[in-house]
Amino acid sequence: MTKYKTSKLPYNAIFLIAIAFTLFLSGCRDNWDSYYKTDDENIEKTILQGIENDPALSKFNEYLKISGYDKQLASPLSYSVWAQTNDIISDIEPGDTASISNYVGYCISVGNYNDTEQSRIKMLNGKYALLDNTNNTIENASFSGTPQVYQNGLLYITTEKFSPKKNIWEIFTEDAPASVQKQFVETLYGYIFDEENSKIIGVDQETGLSVYDSVKIYTNKILIDVADLEDEEKLYTFIILSDDAYNSTVAAYKTYYKPLDSTSVDYMAAYNTCIDLVIPGKIETADLPAATITETGIEMSLQPDNIADFELASNGIIYYVNTNPIALTSKFKEMVVEGEDIESAKTLTWKIVQAEGASGGYELYYEAEKGTWAQYQFDIPYPARYQFSISAVAPDTLSPYNQYIELHQKGADDKSVPFAAFDKALTAADYSQKIPMGEYTFQEEQTIAIRIYSDGDVTPVPPITLDRIIITPTNE
Amino acid sequence: MSSQRSKYIILFLIITFLFKAGYSQTGNKKITGRVVDAATGQLLDGIKVTLPGISSTITADSGIFEISVPDDNITLRFEGIGYQSELVALKGRSDIQVQLNEEGYHSVYNTVVTPTGDRTLISVNNAVNGIKGSYKETAGSADEIMQGKMAGVNVISRSGDPGAGTNIFIRGYHSLNTYSQPLIVVDGVLYDNRDYAGSNITGNPENNPLLLIDPKDIESITVLKDAVPVYGGKAANGVILINTIRAKQAATRIDFYTHHGVSFKPVNLPVMEADDYKVYLTDQITTAGISGDDASNLDFMSDDITSQDYYRYHNNTNWQDEIFNNSTEHNYYVRVTGGDEKMKMAASVGYLNKEGIIKQSELSRYNMRINGDIVATQNLDINVGLAFTLNDKDLKGSGVYNQLSPVYLALAKGPIFAPYINNEQGTTPNLEDYDPLAISNPVAILQNMVGDVQDKRFFGTFGFKYRFIPGLIFGSTFNINFDEKRETYFMPDIGVIPTLLPNGVADNSASALVDRYTGLYNDTRLTYKNKTNPIHNYNVIAGVRFNTVDIESDWANAYNTPSDEISTLSSGSENLRRTGGNIGKWKELTCYLAADYNMLQKYFLSVGLSLDGSSRFGSQAKGISLFSHKFGLFPSVSAGWLISSEDFMSNIEMIDVLKIRASYGATGNDDISNRSDIKYYSTQRYIGVVGIAYTDIPNQHIQWETVKKANFGIDIALFNERLAFHGDIFSHRTENMLVYSPASVISGTDYFLSNDGSMKSHGFELGINTRIVNRELKWDAGLAIAHFKNEITSIPEEQYAYLGNGVIIAREGSPTGSFYGFRTDGVYASDQEALESGLLNRLPSGELVNFRGGDVKYVNFDDSDNIIDEKDRQIIGDATPDLTGYLNSSVSWKGITLDMLFSFSFGNDVYNGVRAQYESMRSYDNQLITVNNRWRYDGQVTDMPRAEYGDPMQNARFSDRWIEDGSYLRLKTLTLSYDLPVKQGFFKNAMVFLSANNLITFTRYLGYDPEFSNSSYSVYQGIDTGLTPVYKSVYTGLRVGL
DSSP, X not given: OOBOOOOXXXXXXXXXXXXXXXXXXXXXXXXXXXXXXXXXXXXXXXXXXXXXXXXXXXXXXXXXXXXXXXXXXXSSSOEXXXXXXXXXXXXXXXXXXXXXXXXXXXXXXXXXXXXXXXXXXXXXXXXXXXXXXXXXXXXXXXXXXXXXXXXXXXXXEESSOOOOOOOHHHIIIIISOOOHHHHHHHTTEEEEEOTTTOOEEEEOTTTOOEEEOOOEEEEEHHHHHTOOTTOSSSOEXXXXXXXHHHHHHHHHHHGGGTTSOHHHHHHHHHHHHHHTOEEESOOOXXXXXXXXXXXXXXXXXXXXXXXXXXXXXXXXXXXXXXXXXXXHHHHTOOEEEETTOOOEESSSOOEEEXXXXXXXXXXXXXXXXXXXXXXXXXXXXXXXXXEEEEEOBOOTXXXXXXXXXXXXXXXXXXXXXXXEEOOOEEOBSSTTOOEEXXXXXXXXOEEEEEEEEEOTTSSSOOOEEESEEEEEEEOO | OHHHHHHHHHHHHHHHHHHXXXXXXXXXXXXXXXXXXXXXXXXXXXXXXXXXXXXXXXXXXXXEEEEEESOTTSEEEEEOTTBOOEEEEOTTOSEEEEEEOBTTOOOTTOEEEETTEEEEGGGOOSOEXXXXXXXXXXXXXXXXXXXXXXXXXXXEEOOSSTTOOEEEEESSOOOSSSOXXXXXXXXXXXXXXXXXXXXXXXXXXXXXXXXXXXXXXXXXEEEEOSOOSSSGGGOTTOEEEEEEOXXXXXXXXXXXXXXXXXXXXXXXXXXXXXXXXXHHHHHXXXXXXXXXXXXXXSTTXXXXXXXXXXXXXXXXXXXXXXXXXXXXXXXXXXXXXXXXXXXXXEEEEEEEEEEOSBTTOEEEEEEEEEEEXXXXXXXXXEEEXXXXXXXXXXXXXXXXXXXXXXXXXXXXXXXXXXXXXXXXXEEEEEEOOSOTTSOOOHHHHHHHOEEEEEEXXXXXXXXXXXXXXXXXXXXXXXXXXXXXXXXXXXXXXXXXXXXXXXXXXXXXXXXXXXXXEEEEEEEEEEEEEOOXXXXXXXXXXXXXXXXXXXXXXXXXXXEOOSSTTOOOGGGSOTTTXXXXXXXXXXXXXXXXXXXXXXXXXXXXXXXXXXXXXXXXXXXXXXXXXXXXXXXXXXXXXXXXXXXXXXXGGTTOTTEEEEEEEEEEEEEEEOOOOTXXXXXXXXXXXXTTEEEEEEOOOOOTTOOOEEEEEXXXXXXXXXXXXXXXXXXXXXXXXXXXXXXXXXXXXXXXXXXXXXXXXXXXXXXXXXXXXXEXXXXXXXXXXXXXXXXXXXXXXXXXXXXXXXXXTEEEEEOTTSOTTEEEEBOEEEEOOSHHHXXXXXXXXXXXXXOEEEOOTTSEEEOOOOTTSSEESGGGOEXXXXXSOSEEEEEEEEEEETTEEEEEEEXXXXXXXXXXXXXXXXXXXXXXXXXXXXXXXXXXXXXXXOSBOOOOTTOTTOTTSSBGGGEEEXXXXXXXXXXXXXXXXXXXXXXXXXXXXXXXXXXXXXXXXXXXXXXXXXXXXXXXXXXXXXOOOOOEEEEEEEEEEO
């Protein structure tokens, strides 16, 4: 059969297309390999491996293994390690495992701390260290600013030694020189109810209060009542008084606790001396303010010239002082009950009115009849003799007139029972004047009611006016 | 008005010229010639040579033929068994040689389906693509078989969930707020492809009604990309015409097909393993306010082996391996065709079982179809079509932006946890509950979650054609379409975090959803076609189309059933039970007119006019008022000139075909809600009291969107079609685009829908097909590329859309799908560097803070201040590809065929929402290994910011950190088939094949897969929310014909 010529194609162009296509395919590559890459081979290793591979850290590595922290540094948590080179830790005794653990644990923390502001970070030994990434220091010891990045954290090399400090309580109880203050504080150890660790096992049917299984812990009353000076997380400034300062303070305090028996007076004076010596926060000497407030709310004026010595602790600073920086007037200061803080009254016709010059700008104004009273509640903070005064001014339309107060306490069936009544006294010309009403000695801490009356013996009965009641402890 | 008149005058002149030209050369001539095989050059006998309606002959043994024709400018048709039909213009010649290629050859003489009837590609003036059904296809649905085969038709897989389907964008985007999918017409009937009910299953994008058509039932698919007649008011996004099987011959034929395959789980994303995760977790916990010391003592962090939970929390679980698996697929299909001269039937049944790569997910499809053609009388033909399909899917959810999705959990859940409770004796069979970090157990969800979706569709068609006189046909098609979707959902208690409800906490939850769609359809048309004039060919169609649809959705949710074993709605807590539903109804009426004309098969002209009305249009909409409703008018015109059939081309033998064509017309998009023009109320609950409240702001002017499409194309075929080029350039302009306009402050709402926007797009498509080797071994190759760009030309106010923490902006001058976020320039190495930048960061609370070392450097574009805030956002990416297309190759030799199809997309940006989620470092979720490079110390130079719980500095905000190049080149299919040499007897034919899908993908994209599509709306493209990825698969199959 005849064959005819059929059509042909331009093959060169086809081959060019094929070559271009082949080149395109050969240009492809694995996306993730090119997207995720790191030049730092350490990223595949643990910090422990990094330490093991660094000859300058052989001593640190040795201590790691002694302490057992090496296992943690091989585990997958995020750690920050400030390892110290051989030359600066050669003085650590290799046989003291506890010290080594404490030391090594103080060089390691869980977490990544990249904040440039100063921060206190918790180390594995439970203590905190001051980290300053701006100046590349930890506890004021310099470290390499650029850490080595490992799979499980960052490794900094410190070029200066730093080691864990004792906390305030450890220093006070273990290292501080013997003192009368320390001697007294040591008497405050005992078994104390630990609410945090106690479980509620029922409810008191009478009081409605929870009943606990009453776990008790052996601790010091100061740590419970004032501040936990063993707490590594918080910072405190603690004051240790010289014996002279302590003794003179106790002596002065005793004059306020006269109503008590001598043993109690001694205890109260000593205890009250000791509880006011803790300031929240760590205040360096250079930063001491003119006045500061203690954990117990007492104003204190600690000045550098009063400081005989100081000691840095892991959770603050301890000052040794020659004179108690707390003035008696700060400790035993007058207490005020404002007239507008009325608790109850005979009738509901009393008013709180604006009064120029009055404390807070307001006072009680109560249209009275014979026997009308207004009552205020007050907690006597500690046994002492207290002077009761008032600030009261007669209305412009009236001449000065008499008012008086009674002290009440709860009696049977919760009824208010008077236990002290003071003489009448005239209202004052202005609110700055304190009008003495009388004194009373309290044998114990208690809650009292103070009732104020106007003079019911005159007609018309004048109103009750009251800016404030001032209660002042007195040692006279 | 004057310009419209000018158009008519020009049209009239052209037609007059063409008529004149045609008649001037009439006469009676003898034509001789030879027909040869294009591959072997052998003369072919038995080839039919015809001048339709006038004369015909058959080639003799010598391949020689002689035929009388009235004019030597006419076009002859050559067709023979096993050969491609070919049209050959005489061009004044009296002796011709014709080379015929084998049947199935990629040719301009192939037939495509058009709205006005079957036409050869060469006679179509529009931009169309056509494909034929094939037994080599392993695609599961009608849309999947179009993937990567037509230039300008971007068919994107939604996800890798079984039966998830695709989103199809023809020539890009034409709308912002309406459904952007093409109109689908199956056997001449509108085929609603929308999902009206939604789903309770997380990340289950949309139902896919095209899954209800077995691809083996498809005879042909034609895609119309430019303005077309008949469907004008619904053709804004293009039209896909699908024709299903019909019996061609009376002889009985039985075809059996089966394929079996394996789908492969994806390559895991590199998330951190246990060691890295615990280090990361330490950083996160310590930045959440817990000290490192306390963190190390947490049960799941402690290394104390004596702890009772040690074994539960000291694992290295690869959660991706726990949720993904290789899966299998099985497909069986039987088709019977045949009949007699009076009646021909084609019937098929099919079964598909496709397991998902997410464990416990699965699709089963049962389908049957009967299509019959009956010659009732000499002038009356009747056709019927019945199709019923049941899809039964078991889905487990997808995506990384929902806390109950297995994909999210597989990436987020810490590897230190385990799926089953472990103790020192080993692993127990008891599932772990959700972990201490409040992340659910994905294995518990896979095992005990119920996500059953059943979709049933009955598609019944009856039609007839009556010939009054030769060429004049009256026909009508009726269709009823009933679709019911039922979804049963249960999320168990064990292993799953409780869900917070407005009035309680749900430990487990159950729900049921039923969605019914009922459509009634009629298309009635009168057609006239001349069959006797060899010079002038024309047909005219006038028709009316009516469509009415009712939808109803009902749902009920229940919570806290007594146990995970009891999942019925009635067993849920009565206080928490909730029910709801939705009904909808709309009607459409279309009157259309279409006319095709050609002279001497050289000059082509088509005109169309469509008048579309819908109950959805507002009563005050612009348009024509008829029957108290508004109608839109959609004209179209197209023309073509087959230059290669002109006499002056007779001496240029290398050029077989040279045709230029152009089209212009208006199309519409009527996807507006059913009640946009009326005010309505809905029940609302407020502080325990139920009342009613306004639900919308009615807009009586609301109407269709109009897309005006202009297209110019050229078709060239050389060397007896061994090299063919097809080129199109197009310009589309959307008018009356639906946008959200700002509402009056007294309305109680911020925006309402109005037709106040516009958009334009333009682009080109280029296709090359070649037969490189044409001997016993045949090698065909093709390349097609498409490009388009669009731009919003008018919008009342900037419009934002949000998906997966990504922001998409629509504003004047920008393209659709523009990512709007912050530009970055690395990470501050130190506090000092951040301070020196002088920039402040405005937090969501409004507070201004300094940047620090480890924070992302955002670029301050708003130089009126030194504050990084929303005013500094820019367009940071564009999801629209610069180029899409495909590359194919087919080599065949002695019945062995190797087919390769590459598809590609270049220049499209992708918002990698998966990476944004797993590099955000803002929670306890596991992260990608890249976060190992995170900033950890002051002075560290890195591109990964610091890990900080809650991301207070917003380092993970939507920025160019997450924008990636989504370009890819994919070996979409690779098929090796062998047509077994069967002796004609009981077996007519047999073929076996081995096929692979998505075998190789070249991409720089870092997600699971660069191909995904969250939504059928244009604005949400290019956002990777971590849906189940598209996977590789291999199949082996067999087809036997009896």
